[in-house]
Amino acid sequence: MARTRAPERTLLPGDEPLSLLRKDGSPVDDSPLAMPDDDVLVELHRRMVVGRRFDTQATALTKQGRLAVYPSSRGQEACEVGSVLALRPDDWLFPTYRDSVALVTRGVDPAETLTLLQGGWHLGYDPYEHRVGPQCTPLATNTLHAVGFAHAARLKGEDTAALVMLGDGATSEGDTHEALNFAGVWKAPVVFLVQNNGYAISVPMSKQSAAPSLAHKGIGYGVPSVLVDGNDVAAVYAVVREALVSGGPTLVEALTYRIEAHTNADDATRYRTSDEVAAWLDRDPVDRLEAYLTSRGLLDNERRAAVAAEAEDFAASVRAKMNADVVPSPDELFEHVYATTPAHLREQAAVLREELA
Amino acid sequence: MTAVTESQVSMAGALNRALADALAADPGVLVFGEDVGALGGVFRVTDGLAARFGDERVFDTPLAESGIVGTAIGMAMNGLRPVVEMQFDAFAYPAFEQITSHLAKLRNRTRGRVSLPVVIRVPYGGGIGGVEHHCDSSEAYYTHTPGLRVVTPGTPDDAYRLLRDSIDSPDPVIFLEPKRRYWAKGSLDQATSIGFDRALVRRTGRDVTLIAYGPMVATALETAEAAKEEGWDVEVVDLRSLAPFDDETVCASVRKTGRAVVVHEASGFGGYGAEVVARVTERCFHHLHAPVLRVTGFDIPYPPPKLEEHHLPSVDRILDAVARLQWDDEVVGVRGA
Ligand SMILES: Cc1ncc(C[n+]2csc(CCOP(=O)(O)OP(=O)(O)O)c2C)c(N)n1
Numbered sequence: 001m002a003r004t005r006a007p008e009r010t011l012l013p014g015d016e017p018l019s020l021l022r023k024d025g026s027p028v029d030d031s032p033l034a035m036p037d038d039d040v041l042v043e044l045h046r047r048m049v050v051g052r053r054f055d056t057q058a059t060a061l062t063k064q065g066r067l068a069v070y071p072s073s074r075g076q077e078a079c080e081v082g083s084v085l086a087l088r089p090d091d092w093l094f095p096t097y098r099d100s101v102a103l104v105t106r107g108v109d110p111a112e113t114l115t116l117l118q119g120g121w122h123l124g125y126d127p128y129e130h131r132v133g134p135q136c137t138p139l140a141t142n143t144l145h146a147v148g149f150a151h152a153a154r155l156k157g158e159d160t161a162a163l164v165m166l167g168d169g170a171t172s173e174g175d176t177h178e179a180l181n182f183a184g185v186w187k188a189p190v191v192f193l194v195q196n197n198g199y200a201i202s203v204p205m206s207k208q209s210a211a212p213s214l215a216h217k218g219i220g221y222g223v224p225s226v227l228v229d230g231n232d233v234a235a236v237y238a239v240v241r242e243a244l245v246s247g248g249p250t251l252v253e254a255l256t257y258r259i260e261a262h263t264n265a266d267d268a269t270r271y272r273t274s275d276e277v278a279a280w281l282d283r284d285p286v287d288r289l290e291a292y293l294t295s296r297g298l299l300d301n302e303r304r305a306a307v308a309a310e311a312e313d314f315a316a317s318v319r320a321k322m323n324a325d326v327v328p329s330p331d332e333l334f335e336h337v338y339a340t341t342p343a344h345l346r347e348q349a350a351v352l353r354e355e356l357a
Numbered sequence: 358m359t360a361v362t363e364s365q366v367s368m369a370g371a372l373n374r375a376l377a378d379a380l381a382a383d384p385g386v387l388v389f390g391e392d393v394g395a396l397g398g399v400f401r402v403t404d405g406l407a408a409r410f411g412d413e414r415v416f417d418t419p420l421a422e423s424g425i426v427g428t429a430i431g432m433a434m435n436g437l438r439p440v441v442e443m444q445f446d447a448f449a450y451p452a453f454e455q456i457t458s459h460l461a462k463l464r465n466r467t468r469g470r471v472s473l474p475v476v477i478r479v480p481y482g483g484g485i486g487g488v489e490h491h492c493d494s495s496e497a498y499y500t501h502t503p504g505l506r507v508v509t510p511g512t513p514d515d516a517y518r519l520l521r522d523s524i525d526s527p528d529p530v531i532f533l534e535p536k537r538r539y540w541a542k543g544s545l546d547q548a549t550s551i552g553f554d555r556a557l558v559r560r561t562g563r564d565v566t567l568i569a570y571g572p573m574v575a576t577a578l579e580t581a582e583a584a585k586e587e588g589w590d591v592e593v594v595d596l597r598s599l600a601p602f603d604d605e606t607v608c609a610s611v612r613k614t615g616r617a618v619v620v621h622e623a624s625g626f627g628g629y630g631a632e633v634v635a636r637v638t639e640r641c642f643h644h645l646h647a648p649v650l651r652v653t654g655f656d657i658p659y660p661p662p663k664l665e666e667h668h669l670p671s672v673d674r675i676l677d678a679v680a681r682l683q684w685d686d687e688v689v690g691v692r693g694a
Contacts, residue, residue, distance in 0.1 A: 148431020178424035
């Protein structure tokens with residue numbers, strides 16, 4: 001059959017990741033991306049510093065037994081913060097277990113963000129209040145929820161896009177492929193942000209996929225795909241914003257690195273070298289933006305100190321909130337299984353109440 | 358609801374009517390799946406709906422079951438009421454993760470904030486001469502999953518009513534359609550609502566209760582007729598709702614008759630019938646004259662079409678079970694012996 005329709009946006013990602021800032025913070029002259037406004041850059045900086053402090057605080061809380069587990073996103077702040085600040089107020093975020101910094105950046109109360117990891121309940125926040133879907137643990141399943149959600153918005157005539165986060169490993173799951181295909185066919189306004197942090201627990205990219213890049217995976221589905229430097233927050237913001245307002249689907253592969261282990265329970269020295277980690281520390285997303293902002297006169301020591309103080313306050317408030325013991329009521333076990341509690345669950349609740357009496 | 362009583366409507370026709378009425382009643386209702394548009398579904402249950410309601414409300418999706426259920430979840434989160442079709446029972450398995458990990462659990466995980474009014478229609482069971490993977494009875498997988506409602510109609514009238522109730526339900530529903538009964542006709546009395554959670558005594562009797570559902574309701578009723586010749590007065594209970602389970606109706610019947618046989622097409626081992634037997638035994642022990650028996654498909658993968666008649670519970674096999682209920686109370690009855 002003859003080709004009848006030229007793709008509106010190019011499907012192929014470039015060979016090199018798109019960027020706006022080099023690793024030393026100097027601007028890329030010929031970037032096809034538009035540099036975000038100064039006030040956006042300043043805000044990106046503030047949120048990355050606060051997000052990082054939140055992340056280290058959460059890791060510390062695991063050591064005190066306050067959290068059952070915590071998957072750190074240290075090193076991935078440009079993805080977590082850049083993409084979330086690119087969301088318009090009505091847009092929705094569909095995050096994974098690793099995206100707690102994205103959640104606090106979206107405005108979810110840190111204690112509610114950590115409820116899942118604390119073991120208090122499976123979810124602490126109201127998805128509709130923040131336009132954030134439940135943090136997803138089964139890999140890639142959230143991609144389909146995002147596509148369905150965005151398609152429904154389209155059917156209802158709303159200008160709402162969905163941003164779904166997933167990891168490099170999750171791109172191997174069938175649901176990622178079904179979601180890209182549905183999004184392509186329906187032209188659903190969804191941005192798939194693949195945070196390629198190099199590893200799925202211990203499995204490196206080389207064993208995950210033979211594709212030239214994960215962004216290449218969009219091509220076969222007719223989904224325009226972009227490769228971006230995931231440690232360049234300005235570039236992530238610019239790419240994701242453009243994708244969100246495009247009205248259709250986009251696959252964004254952001255090249256980044258997780259500095260910590262998969263979770264506090266993982267030992268990353270078993271599968272990667274300290275040289276590798278050091279090379280990525282040298283590409284730190286926060287340092288990079290700080291260098292740029294400083295060179296532009298948008299960041300001085302005073303402001304830096306103010307942001308650091310805000311981050312400390314935030315961490316202190318997280319500590320205080322997480323220090324309170326939360327023991328959910330056993331009665332809650334039987335609630336919200338169905339819209340109205342059926343007889344057999346009422347009976348089981350009574351048995352447990354009697355046991356506890 | 359208008360009181361319309363029609364005779365001779367097929368179950369497929371009743372389901373089609375229910376979908377059309379639900380689409381007409383609520384602009385948020387969507388019907389989608391594989392081949393449900395222009396073709397009207399491989400069993401024609403969605404016949405004419407795309408033409409009448411447009412392809413934004415009734416549409417064909419890419420061929421991907423996990424994708425169908427996963428996107429339905431997202432749509433329901435965004436305020437719509439998706440009714441999706443899985444083409445055949447065994448082809449729903451790619452969607453199993455979306456069903457068990459998300460559809461069933463999101464209300465619970467979100468402490469009631471997210472409601473997922475999704476209906477998954479699954480043509481299930483055998484008896485149509487289908488080749489492998491077209492005849493599974495998958496109810497036990499779904500009924501074992503808290504958070505799902507699982508219902509199955511035995512008659513056209515129930516098909517209509519249960520599907521309307523399922524679409525109205527704030528909870529996700531696995532709607533199992535007994536495909537061998539799609540063309541069986543019956544009356545359609547749209548005015549009657551029995552209640553979504555209720556089992557139904559389809560035939561009253563004194564001596565023994567046959568507990569059946571979906572495709573086996575008709576077989577159980579036939580058995581009851583045949584049993585008259587043996588002098589046994591058989592009651593037939595149609596479960597309709599497999600989960601949640603209506604203990605009240607079932608146990609009232611068994612307490613009355615003192616004997617029960619559970620009948621289903623699915624393999625018996627670890628099957629749904631075991632749950633029914635356990636519940637009845639726990640609740641009615643002192644009323645039982647004999648152990649509660651099961652008549653089920655054998656514990657084998659679904660056989661090829663030329664052998665399926667040996668696998669599926671037949672009137673004879675059910676009658677045998679009834680006979681095995683040890684009618685001489687003096688000799689072997691559990692109670693009163
Ligand atoms: C369906 C499924 N299989 C396995 C797991 C266990 N698991 C949790 S995280 C993970 C690795 C995921 O790697 P990636 O997608 O790259 O994301 P990252 O953790 O690096 O952010 C695995 C295998 C899971 N959560 N879900």
